[in-house]
Amino acid sequence: MEVRYSPDPVRFSRMTNQEIRDNFLVETLFKPNTIEMVYSDVDRAILGSAVPAEKSLTLSTADELRAEFFCKRRELGVLNVGGEGAIDVDGQSFDLKKLECLYIGRGSREITFSSQNGSEPACFYLLSYPAHKEYPVKHAKIEDALQVHLGSKDTCNERTIYKYIHPDGIESCQLVMGFTEIAKGSVWNTMPPHLHPRRMEAYMYFDMSEENRVFHFMGKPDEMRHIAAADKQAIISPSWSIHSGAGTSGYRFCWGMGGENQDFNDMDHSGIEDFK
Numbered sequence: 001m002e003v004r005y006s007p008d009p010v011r012f013s014r015m016t017n018q019e020i021r022d023n024f025l026v027e028t029l030f031k032p033n034t035i036e037m038v039y040s041d042v043d044r045a046i047l048g049s050a051v052p053a054e055k056s057l058t059l060s061t062a063d064e065l066r067a068e069f070f071c072k073r074r075e076l077g078v079l080n081v082g083g084e085g086a087i088d089v090d091g092q093s094f095d096l097k098k099l100e101c102l103y104i105g106r107g108s109r110e111i112t113f114s115s116q117n118g119s120e121p122a123c124f125y126l127l128s129y130p131a132h133k134e135y136p137v138k139h140a141k142i143e144d145a146l147q148v149h150l151g152s153k154d155t156c157n158e159r160t161i162y163k164y165i166h167p168d169g170i171e172s173c174q175l176v177m178g179f180t181e182i183a184k185g186s187v188w189n190t191m192p193p194h195l196h197p198r199r200m201e202a203y204m205y206f207d208m209s210e211e212n213r214v215f216h217f218m219g220k221p222d223e224m225r226h227i228a229a230a231d232k233q234a235i236i237s238p239s240w241s242i243h244s245g246a247g248t249s250g251y252r253f254c255w256g257m258g259g260e261n262q263d264f265n266d267m268d269h270s271g272i273e274d275f276k
């Protein structure tokens with residue numbers, strides 16, 4: 001799998017757009033009939049995808065892990081952003097409709113992804129971190145998510161956050177995961193933005209048409225840069241970076257975090273006056 005080493009904030013402020021993209025944007029996910037993975041040294045996050053179109057796909061271990069099987073010492077969160085599919089974990093089968101989530105705990109050996117209908121394949125987004133103990137495998141539907149309504153029409157940031165994996169929902173070691181839906185007419189996520197030096201975050205934008213982009217902002221509040229991200233592309237956001245975006249259309253995005261704590265509200269907010 002591809003391995004990424006993250007630049008520090010000093011190097012970041014001197015990087016070109018292409019260098020920023022090469023380091024923080026993941027453009028290689030969601031290829032049909034393969035499992036794609038990127039290993040980041042930021043909190044040892046692994047971002048990936050599984051798109052079982054003509055055949056089912058089994059998650060294998062990777063050389064980089066030096067582990068007998070993928071979840072030997074890791075936990076894995078999955079969000080389906082495509083057609084209806086199923087995930088088999090050690091003989092237990094879970095049907096996942098679009099926007100449903102599965103948590104797969106440390107110690108799970110056999111993980112297989114399949115689609116109900118190969119012409120409209122499931123698109124499983126994967127996010128994994130090292131885990132110190134086993135938590136049970138759990139499936140969550142949209143009605144199981146904790147919903148938080150934020151923003152307003154006036155500031156074009158009306159949105160709903162759906163939390164799946166978090167201390168009051170599906171329990172995990174360090175993974176916190178869910179998705180955010182932008183209300184019709186709104187385009188901003190996470191405005192005003194925040195930092196959480198205790199956690200890194202990965203964003204994966206989806207449900208955008210081909211001709212649209214989200215301008216994702218990153219960097220320290222006084223050294224911000226943008227990345228133009230297309231549908232089903234992901235962004236690695238180190239703990240020193242803000243993460244916020246504005247789309248040329250509506251969209252959804254999966255967010256996931258790992259690190260020091262699991263407290264979603266442990267955020268240091270930046271004000272507009274901090275931006276440069």
Ligand SMILES: O=C[C@H](O)[C@@H](O)CC(=O)C(=O)O
Pocket residue numbers: 150159161179180189190191196201243255264
């Ligand atoms: O730390 C939390 C994450 O940045 C996201 O959950 C924020 C988000 O989805 C939003 O405000 O739109």
Ligand SMILES: [Zn+2]
Pocket residue numbers: 194196201243
């Ligand atoms: Zn955040």
